[in-house]
Amino acid sequence: MTILDVKSDFPILDQTINGHQLVYLDSAATAQKPQVVIDAVNDYYKFDNANVHRGVHTLGQRATDAYEGARETVTKFINAKQSKEIIFTRGTTESINIVARSYGDAFITAGDEIVLTEMEHHSNLIPWQQVAKRTGATLKFIPLEADGTMTMTAVKQTVTEKTKLVAITHVSNVLGTINPIKDITAHAHDMGAVVVVDGAQAVPHMAVDVQDLDCDFYAFSGHKMGAPTGIGVLYGKEKLLNQMDPVDYGGEMIDFVSLTDATWKELPWKFEGGTPIIAGAVGLASAIGYLQSIGFDKITAHEQALTDYAIKELKKIDGIDIYGPDKRCGLVTFNLTDVHPHDTATVLDSFGVAVRAGHHCCQPLMKWLKVTATARASFYVYNTFEDVDLFIDGLKQAKEFFGDVF
């Protein structure tokens, strides 16, 4: 039962690779773009392009309306209380780095604890390592269960009154684990800590409500949900954002400037130094509109059905290791016994099937899994059951091929 049938909305998918129909199963790295998003960006440049928040001419007003309109769209999309809590960035990495630089350096001091998990993407690990080095704070990690989930007992043991900040991924890009952000946030707040959530792998796949989660900061990228690369979002609670200094200084973010001093604009603009990513924001708003027209309940159900089917079929192949919990979000990470994931991915590519192979920007998690690398197939709105079948066929070919050569 295919729930969604939207492949034809994505022109890139209509091509052959190495003589085979392209099967794109690397959406957790970056998603393909629907024609409506490509058109929205194209039309913006064709009809409305100008710089924002300056000048009085008509194009300038149109560009400003498009950019600030995108902010309103994002505000409603993640149910932020107000649009001043939405800061446009280049992506999740920049969003987290703003919090690390601006909030971390100012409010974390020697002896404080920063709590992370062992499943963090490098983008939610390295910025905190650097904060710890600059401030003298200590890093602590919530331990994982064998299946790659975490218990609230482990959370409560790790997040204590010494904890100043918890930085955690909403969904693991390797295991697909969906973390209990709402419960973790409630406990962290009891301990007086602020919570930063890496939502890069969650926002494209499920309805996210930042007020319901009650987290203090939430970061995500546009490119994993059909928007262009180079646009992302940092959500932050107004009270905290107001206490923080800008990270990028220069044009666009200033209020009054003298030769020796300056004051900043109000939120959110004080964090958006320089000409912003206008076309990216337009593309992001379009992608949000596209996904909402499908409906997130359907998107989640569709990906769940594909993932369950893929796991069921994978388990029929002898010598497959599958990593991660039963309940997971839109991806499956695996290894074929005695075949390195690079080799698996090369064979799959020769059959037109694109999967990721490597450490997925999670070197500590690879160590935890006791592997050096894995292969990963990740699903999105445009994938079909036939895609899964072609992927499984390709894997069987890989197994046969390497079985033959050994």
Place this chain on the structure above:
Amino acid sequence: MSFNNLDTLYRQVIMDHYKNPRNKGTLEDGLTLEMNNPTCGDRIQLHFIIEGDTVTNAKFEGEGCSISLASASMMTQVVKGKSVEQALKLSQYFSDMMLGKETDSDGLELGDIEALQGVQKFPARIKCATLAWKAMEKAIEQEDEA
């Protein structure tokens, strides 16, 4: 693409080096150099003994795909007993071969390394094949500085 194309990449001799690596292990003396491919996690540890002008022994350990480990096996096999100059020339030859440039094998004993020629058709895998060679060049550089 059929298996025929894959066969140009995964030739029998490559699979043999992958399954039965030559010179796998460590050396007590000499220099050790670790290098990884940060984009994919392949890692190689190279052990080299250079006496005078000659690479008298070479061993490796590592984790990686068939191409990176077969290449390490072939590299250690071919440079062992060669002069440092010859080893560097072989490395240049290998690099040129990967980039599809004109190669000059004049006076070079190539061993099995030509079996990796098919990698040039798989650009994403060139870094796998060159990892051991880059480690070797770096080891020689360090020896020079010492």
